[in-house]
Amino acid sequence: MQLRFDDIPDDGLRIEIDGPAWLPTDEFSHSGPVSARVFLERRGKRVFLTGAISVVVVLECDRCVESFMLPQHLEFSIDLELVDKGFLNRAKGEYACKSDEMEVIYLDEPLIDIHDILAQQLLLALPVKRLCTAECRGLCSRCGINRNLQQCRCSEDKRSSPFAVLKKLKS
Template sequence: MSNTLNVAPALKNPGQLYPFSTEVFVEPTEVFGEAVCFAPARLEGTALGAGETVKLHGSLAAEAVRHCARCLCEVRVPIRVDVDETFAREADPDEPDRYPFEGSELDLTDCVHDNLVLELPIRVVCSEDCKGLCPVCGINRNLDSCTCLEGGVANPFSALKAMVENDEEV
């Protein structure tokens, strides 16, 4: 599966907007110490050729598969982001944000990957009501119950751990 966009018409007719809509596959990537997978992204917008550059303007929609920070279950996070990027034939040290291209095709892989990663929330939870894992025995308290934390806190270590985890949730 290729992530390329043919921009031959935009290069041939500078100044004219060419609408496009394409699907882009993004490899799983490590973000915030977690492997994040992405459902195929859809990039829709217009391509504008200007000499040796092509500007893409549009919106990117995808879904990231993350894990709940409390109970570790899978959470699908929808992502929608406006994209405004320039591809250039020649690298320009003054314009480090540009993506390179050759011929008449843009490889959208890096551009889409970068835009998605920037939009990822640092932390996700499956639900605001998620009870998380028991800090003592580790069971998923959404699915099961245990008596570890009953009748106040059994030992100082679990109290400390519970405090730390509550802090993280703010």
């Protein structure tokens, strides 16, 4: 869903989105209802966007590779500013942002992609290390069994340490 700056009335624009059309399905799936709401307020060349997302995402555990559900209920706010292409060209490469620029998304055309912003905010909220539980024991590196479901029968590998030679020298 794309929206032009001029489409935002002076008193703001409220958008309710029910359904998964904006979800990045190549990253994860979802379970249950998906809802998002956005409020946009325009002031000159700037748009202030506040929003909320509610969804249950289905992720894959990084340790045991089992699927698990992670409820996400988040709120966010973003400032979007329309700037000339010269500003964006100067900002390419190495550019030190000032503190007031850190929370601003600069656009070279007065077009806001609402679905893209929602997807970005959800992806930023997801954990980097995706674990079904903090106590997840993962898969056995030898036999591949899920150690959360059953005890592995692999023997503890007592490989000799490269420092074992030093222990012999000491005695």
